[in-house]
Amino acid sequence: MKEEKVFKDPVHKYIYVQDAVIWELINTREFQRLRRIRQLGTSFFTFHGAEHSRFSHSLGVYEITRKIISQFERNHYPDWPKEERLLALCAALLHDVGHGPFSHSVEEVFGTSHEIWTCAIILGDTEVGEVLRRLSPDFPEKVAQVIEKKYSPQIVVSLVSSQLDADRMDYLLRDAYFTGVNYGTFDLERILRVTRPHQGHIVIKESGMHAVEDYLMSRYQMYWQVYFHPVTRSSEIILRKILLRAKRLYEQEYKFQFLIHPLARLFVNDLTVEDYVQLDESFMQLVFTQWSMEEDVILSDLCRRFLNRKLFKYVTLEQIDEERIEQLRCEMRAAGADPDYYLELDFASDLPYDVYRPGDADEKKLPILLLNEKDELVEISLRSEIVRSISGIHLGRHHLYYPGDVMGELKL
Template sequence: MNPTNPLDNLKAPGSLLEQKTSETKVFRDPIHGYIRVEYQIVWDLINSREFQRLRRIHQLGGVSLVYHNAEHTRFSHSLGVYELCRRMITEVDSIRSILNQQEQITVLIAALLHDIGHGPYSHFFESISKISHEDLGTMIIESDQTEINQILEKAQNGLSKRVTSILKKESEPHLMSSMISSQIDADRMDFLLRDAFETGTTYGNFDLERILRTLRADQDSLFIKKSGIHSVEDYIMARYQMYFQVYQHPDSYGYELLIERFFKRLEQIENENQMMNKDLDPDKQMIDMASDLKNPLRMLHKGQIHLLDETLLNMVIRKALDFHDEILKDLAERIINRKLFKWMDQPGDQDLKIIRAELKKHNLPESIYLQEIELSTGEYLPYHEKSEPILVLDMDGSRKYLSECSAIAKALLSVQKPDSHRIYFPELILDTLIKDQTDNKNSYD
């Protein structure tokens, strides 16, 4: 990568959006073979410090603690989404005929930047920062404090807002947004193939080449020829399997829960110290770093959003090993050494009674060491037709919902996994629970 300031590559404030690189740049990629870059503005955005930050953000958050090889990043996924949009433009005649050259380049930029707002451990971080990655991404692209914004505006006035309008689904033609975010889009197609490859599973595999060959478009959306139905069925089944076998793995959630508990405990400590007017030294540096992490808008306004990464989060957690609070130190040790909480689905009243008694016995606060969650699986079902359904182009030229043409899609619409009540708790309680369950079982024999 070019270590110089990417802004130096653009010739002049009025330089054309269509400016090409001196030669086609390529990235070797395990999913797409080569990722090709031919526009200078795309190359400059990749070299920006905010985009390089994505190298330091895990794509799958806590999933890497379950599938040990899932170490890939938002950087590689973002490049993959860009490449799929580039292929759509290159290989789907109807897309190329609808979008002019500047629109084509703009949608490529939007594809590249669609995840620019993700924080440490991706989606999980939103529970810490209280801001969605979509909203933060819009602010990063539109803020004059970022290299990304400066590159966009130097290429063409107002370009940053045209990019965010695509990401917010406010663009015309709406097709540009559909290419990046719909039920059959470059984002989902890349992350399914990439996540399956990196986790070593086969759930996420489907025939990408067949989908691209049978893909069609109009001003508003993408749709598929009827001859491509079977490849789309594989695609939505891949989503179905990946959601429940990989993305929603309980141990992945358990790891992210530890980090959430860590910040909750830190907040408790801060509040207690403020009430007592207690000096935080020598812990102030760690407290300040954690405060920046929780406030990405403050980092953005200070021109430091490129420092919002997992390196910073891990530094905070490491420093907590020397913190004065034993509970915070315990949580930090658990995070660093993967000492996850145990979990149980559908616990009974007796189970909860035992856990609470054991926590009290070991002087462990329930607010930190017992987490009860209600899992509503309906929102994670991989296909629905409430908005932007997958449309099929029939032989007579009419368009139908996928469920009208596919028994598999129709069956998935009716799938409802039961909601679940799950609890997480320290492993030291497990023996007591098992003994109680064994005693109860024996009493029935």
């Protein structure tokens, strides 16, 4: 570009756009839509500052990727394929362009995936697709292959999707900043300085191991303190119940007082790309406001709970007592509430670091490799006691969610 464009950013200070195609992609309607999709879904109910968008996160992932590639090129590392620079930057920028409203809740109810929609937007008759095709007719397909983790060389995929990637590094720092917690902070600049391309992999100099340990511990803490916060899980449960109830009502031919396009297509999983890009959180908030006045008691009540933050209470379960839970379901029916919509057993779990095993197909499981002074690659858990202690163990807790105004205080 004739003149470098700059975004002021609270996490990275500045985000630099030097390529015309990146600037054009940012200004497409599909990418601008991400301003209306919150990065953390319903976490704003728990952390009132968590109003940041997928738009700002996507710019951040692009910026971290740009910094990594710039460092590779400045140091003339032979193992970095220079011809892949623009592809990596486009994939980093567009990796979340297919996200729907309220993060993953819509995906769970309707059995879809933001990655599928991301590729559909990239490959479709869209402004994003038009910009990419101007580079070359097959360029959208290459970007989609990176998103799908099928592109070769695999080093390009690793920049955007791995256990130490630009996506995770940005969302940890950004989510920590906007939620006001310190758990997600780590030394990004140190990690960038010790990142290397080597034998087709993204690796870390062994001297930078402690910075990676800090990053992995930050991820561990953020999942338990922010992403899996039980209040946030409560709001996500109510959101899913709203969508599930509306879907079932539609299947039963219920006469909605308010049903605008493309909701009917959403209920039958028949959305086009054009339909999908109309779905954002402003749209869904309007729908929920209208549904709060529907004649169906369950749908209207759930919508009012969501809009007014009247969330379900919860109790933590050390072990599952199926008989007691069934008894609670009967008690809830007797109290006039349908347990299918008002009682939920939830289990949140995370694997902070997954030790790669031969045969694993998921690039996100590919190991974090350390490069020692002898130019040998060593998987990080073989060197780090900290990483070894958090590897391979699914940590989780069971919570039982219920409406306190219906059931009072539960003691199990």
